[in-house]
Amino acid sequence: MPSILQVALDTPLHRLFDYRLPAQLDPVPSGSLVEVPFGRTLQIGVALERQSDSAIVADKLRDVIRVLDDRPALSPDILHLAQFCADYYHYPLGAILLATLPPRLRNAAPFMAGKPWLTVTEAGQTAEPPTRARAQRALLDALRAAPQARETLRLRKQGRHAAALVTAGWAEWSRLPPAAGHALPTQAAPAATVEQQAALDRLLPVLGTFSVHLIHGVTGSGKTELYLRLIDVVLATGQQVLVLIPEIALTPQLEQHFRRRFPGRRIATLHSGLNETARAENWLAAPDCDVLLGTRLSVFAPLPRLGLIVVDEEHDASFKQQDGLRYSARDVAIARGKQADIPVVLGSATPSLESYAQALNGRYQLIELRQRAISQAQLPDIELVDLKHIPVDNGLTRPALQALTDTLARGEQSLVFLNRRGYAPALYCPSCAWVSPCPRCSARLVLHRTSHRLKCHHCGFETRIPPECPSCGNPDLKALGQGTQRLEETLAARLPAARIRRIDRDTMRPRAWAELGEAVHGGQVDILVGTQMLAKGHDFPNMTLALILDTDGALYSPDFRATERLFAQLMQVAGRAGRADKPGRVLIQTAFPDHPLFRYLQRHDYAGYARALLAERKQLDLPPFTRQVLLRAEATTMDAALAFLQHAAALAPDTAGVSVFGATPAPMARVANLERAQLLVQSAQRQALQAFVRDWRPQLERIKPRIARWSLDVDPLVF
Structure with missing residues (x-):
């Protein structure tokens, strides 16, 4: 009698589906991907339980068509984690399991895992190609310095030379990312500060057991250095480390930092900025890597030797999925740590109130870093520019412009933060008060002057800029408010000598971040203008001024979390200034300088503000108390x-x-x-x-x- 296989499918139904398993396909390990008929279509599912009978009558059972043996089965720990998510978030198990896979691996098309890196073999380390084979010798020398990407070899037209080295046994193709990076120089560990060493003394004894540690460190206090030292110890035991980060933009900077710090270690990245082939290949390489850097979906990556999970910027809302399975990667990471009996380290300069409350009640261990890691670096002075008494011209006040001018004259760098991309939030008719509405949303269309379009940032609708008011025919339409495009234009007109770069979703792609970092560190940029992409994680030693515009909208918001988010955002942006030996300065333009939030911010007193908010939340029966x-x-x-x-x-x-x-x-x-x-x-x-x-x-x-x-x-x- 054929076995019955229970299969999880990507459907909205909270159940498994029974299929007959033909003898020629047996055995099928739990977690294998299988192709099965479902209705009038074929679907990919995940094989789970085996049983001898089914509640479905025998003549209505359908057969498993095939097992997709060109990709590995999901491991028991991932199946267990997915079941936790199904139970806690009340979401279908099959939909979760399929969503954990890269798109290329969850369709029926055959997938041949590529080996995109050419690496030197042990024989190749000492091999001597013939003198006349100069191209082969040059390529072999390059491989001895660092693995070479297949795409790079193709562009350099070195494919046949690579093939010759492989045939000779001097090189081989590898699926793993390069161990030593692109010939990056090794980066020695700086001396640990007293606070960092005290934190390590608390963290090292708990390796190998489940615990949650919240590292609350001021901006520039060396949280990343603490992670690196802890990771070094874990890697020495032969275990793996998962590092979750909130933004794709942080991946290139961190990846380069890790490669320099851990030469010879296998480091992989997973995020939506990779193309589908690269995502699939990196996911397949994850079981053999040493460190996996990734955004929220990486919490489900296959890591059989996992020894530590780090969640950097744990407060960030990007860790919460807002459609489909609405999971929190931070919370799932903690569940995975408990399941694997390993420590989980959460880090932030402005922890979420949920995490901070857990630390205060003792469920998480609180570790505080109160001083910046560079002894000469001090927390920046925060000044408020009162918009009730100082006029604004194109979004900028005179003190703000003067501060930018002075910083430019000293040869130092500035950051101007405005969390609104586009040229202006709306197009406005002064004659009839028409304001560009989105026809599909309860929102305004944002003016993007460089592309000559009006765009909705909620649904993606866009249209051309009308030549006249659609309501009254007035041709004199005005841009209403400030966006990063308009701010860049204003600064270029006021400070013509300044080299300005705009950083927002319209200008940046993941690959551009490495180039931007080099430009800023190389002194080729004077002023960075940007949105929240610039608010966290970046370390620019010559940046001494942070100018923050238009912060007051959150103070009007009915969302009870709005002021918590605003405080975190302002503190993160302020933390970009004065991170080295030059003093930092922060200017915030606001019409509410007496708001308690700004008083705590000027004192850099996250703990005080968090306790005040927690007292307020408790009184109102709001999370984290409910x-x-x-x-x-x-x-x-x-x-x-x-x-x-x-x-x-x-x-x-x-x-x-x-x-x-x-x-x-x-x-x-x-x-x-x-x-x-x-x-x-x-x-x-x-x-x-x-x-x-x-x-x-x-x-x-x-x-x-x-x-x-x-x-x-x-x-x-x-x-």
Whole structure:
């Protein structure tokens, strides 16, 4: 009698599917990818349990078509982690498992894993090609210095010489990334500061056991150096390290830093900035690498010898997925650390209140770095420019321009931060007050003058700039407000001698970051103008001025996390100034200089502000003192979205200690022609809330007719 194989498929259904396993395909290890019929289509699924019978009648069972043996099976620890996510985030297991794979590995097309690096063999280290084979000799010398990428060899037309070396046994193709980088010089470890050594003395004894450590270090205190020293010890034991970072932009800088620090170690990267082939190849290489650097999805990477997880900038909202499986990579990393019985290190200059509260109550171990690592470097002075009393011209005040001028005259660098890309937030008609609306969203179209377009940053809609007002015909349309493009233009006009670079999503691609770092470190840039891409992780020793514009919007926000995010953002931006031996200065333009947030910021007092916010949150029964789940609904009309949520509320189980609030339109009520509404569920007890959702979700799936698309967001960050 054929075996029955339970298969997880990428469907919205919370169940596994039974298939007959033909004898010629047996055995199929758990975690293998298989192709199966599903309805009228074929799907790729993940093989899980074997059983001898099925609840489905025998003549309705369908056969597994084939096993995709050109790619490895998912390991038991990844299956276990995915099951945790399915249980905690109430999301289908099959959809999670398939989402953990790079796109090239989750389709049926054959995938031949490439070997993109040519490396020298042991025989090649001492080989002597014939004197006449000058090209082969040159290539072999280059390989002895560092592995060469296949793409580089192709561009240099060295393919046949590479083939000759491989045939001779002097070189071989490797799937792993190069161990020594592109002939980067080795970087010696600086002397540890007293605080860093004290932190290491606390961290080293816990290697090999599960624990969570929160490193709260001021900007420039050497958190990265602490990670590197800890990683060095873990690598010496033959184990692997996973380093999670929030931004793709930080990957090139960190990768170069790691390669210099760990020559001979195999370092891989995983992020969405890689093309699909590179992502698949790096994922396949992960089990053999020493260090994996990656963004949030890397938390599911196959790392069989994992010995340490580091989550840098743990407060960053980028670690929370905002569609599909709405998971927090930080929280999943902690779950993976517990599962593997290894330590997890969280680091930030401005920890999330959730993590900081856990440290205060003793569940996490708090490690503080209060001083900058370079002894001459001091925390910058923070000055407020009161917009109520000082006029603004094109977004800039006279003190701000003077500070930029003085910094330029000293040959030092400045950062101008404005978290709004584009030329202006909207196009405005002064005659009838028309303001460029997005036809698909509850948002304005942003003016992008360089591309002569109006664009929506929420749904992607774009159109040409109208020659006249669509409402009244007035041809004299005005740019309303400031964006980074307009700010760059203004600075170029006011400071013509300055070399200005704009850094935002419109100008930067992952590969451009390495070039930017070289330009800034090489003194080829005077002023960086940018969005939150510049706010964290970058270390520019000659940058002494940080100018922060237009911060006040968050102070009006109804989001209870808005001031927490603003404080973190301002402190991170301020931390870019004065990181070496030159004093730093920060200017913040605001109409609310007396707001408590700015008083704490000027004292660099994160701990004081965090405690004040925690006291406020506790009084108002808000996270981290309560747990929340948000039921989101989207429909073609707001009435339909609200009707679904009202029906859902009526089906809510009566669970002690769990509160169900009324259905309301979402703050951004319309996106991409869909009306959005939400319903909040809250409890002081995580277990009670989880039990509530387990009972509630099946009821939601039975609501007919299906007039809205819905999703559950556990521990929501965005409302």
